[in-house]
Amino acid sequence: MNELSQTLTQPSVASAGWFDFAKRHRAILASIFVLVFPLVMPFTALAVNILIYGLFAVGFNLLFGYLGLLSFGHAALFGTGAYLCGIAIVHFGWSWYAAIVMGILGGAVMAAGIGALAIRTRGIYFAMVTMALSQCVFYLFYQAVDWTGGENGLRGINVRTIDILGLKLDFINPLTRYYVIAAFVILALFVLSRILASPFGAVIEAVRENEARARASGYDVTRTRLITFILSGAFCGLAGALMALHLSIVPIEILHIETSGMVVMMSLLGGMGTFFGPFVGAAVFLLLENLVSIWTVHWQLIVGAVFVVCVLFFPAGIWGTILKRINK
């Protein structure tokens, strides 16, 4: 026993020092990247897009990468966030920050609704149920023309200045707009990092790794899944709300099934189950879209080819593969 207690007090095996450092400070490092990012981008509007879709993909990845559930209906959460934020501003004249809170809550409540129905199914059934439900959400917003503008989209979300503690920021200026949105994204990244490092974060991974074992260990798998779905919805709702502010309209396409497919592609491209991978995926996807569409209208062909190559040869995704190489 003496021998045992002696060995127990020894420090655990030293692993790659700075890799561990990077892992521990992932939110800070990601934030630094977000802050520098627009300076290396050809134009700022694209950087804003990447930022918002990056957050959307990060929120999606909480469910897909960390919990292991593939949803094909995340457009519903993103879109609900965007529409509720927009409706709060256009129809109720709410201030921008209250509208953002509305968007977050909208995403979370929609996730609770969809989740309550879908969460007991697995694998392909879960993907199909979430897809079908997101189609229902699409028609709901599509039909509510008085509130949403139907197929014309919700127009008139004009936020020109952002007041923070008496400071008036010009939201029309692209770089200012970027950094206002970046502030929310960075906050979200810190919250997410904290969730992943929490006791609940460990439960999420345990459920992904082995549902039956998690249940036998005393965890309520269904409840864990639902909570994670709702958290994912809150992040996606925030991304949607920021999108509404950024575009100053909410196009009905935001609820299309294509949006759901796109976020799956972004996550896979960047690396599911990694903290920063979905962000990288969103950046690569949107950069490709922009660069290739200068050259040809058939940009989807090229993006599709890149996607297939990635999935075939780098199943861990771009960021996931980089992390693996570094860690070896």
Place this chain on the structure above:
Amino acid sequence: MTTSTDTSSKVILRTTGVSKKFGKFVALNNISAEFSRDAITSIIGPNGAGKSTYFNLLSGAFPPSSGKVEFEGRDVTNVAQHEFAHMGIAKSFQITNVFPLLTTRENVRVGLQAFVSRYDIWRPRAKLPGLVEKADALLALVGLWDRRERLAKELAHGEQRALEIGMALAANPRLVLLDEPTAGMSPEETRVMMDLIVKLSKERTVILVEHKMKLVMGISDRVLVLHHGELLAQGTPTEVRQNEQVKRVYLGQREH
């Protein structure tokens, strides 16, 4: 614990007339049995006897079609599986069942965490006191301490089974249910596992499902024999060995 449970009675687990049907197939027919506290009870029987079905009823994986399961005097027939760990019942699976991409230590730590924190999304889990130390102590008990930083999937088969025992013990259970704990093990691994089971049984009740009869006769206080979904015999190993019916259906065959 609630007041209705009785943690001192001699009988820890009781099934009254439990049956299980899958469609028209009767996997288990009207089994009534009592399991004594602080003993090793083995459930044996040839392939298809209903051992695993019975095990799953005892461990709450699914409810019986009819009949009642009581743990320490409390009716647990329809209690959700994840509640079992919190009542003091832990189980290991017939097929190796660990969290493959988590480290060996994290496998046990997450098992311990279930009794401290399940839904806290905010505090850092590194700040939950004592879990890593307890996990390391359990790993030392099951002989995996030097493997603690390895991913569970990198462990040898026998080590993964030992890890499962460690995870079951994380619940600090009064009753441990083991489903063929030596399945697929080498003779050496089997011997280590048997020693471990005897060690566990000093502090808690163990119920064991085993296909290899010879293996459990030496360590069991009591043996239940199932055959075609019926309870064929029960008693001490000696009594069971001398039972004519058992001899016919089980021992008459080449002994496993």
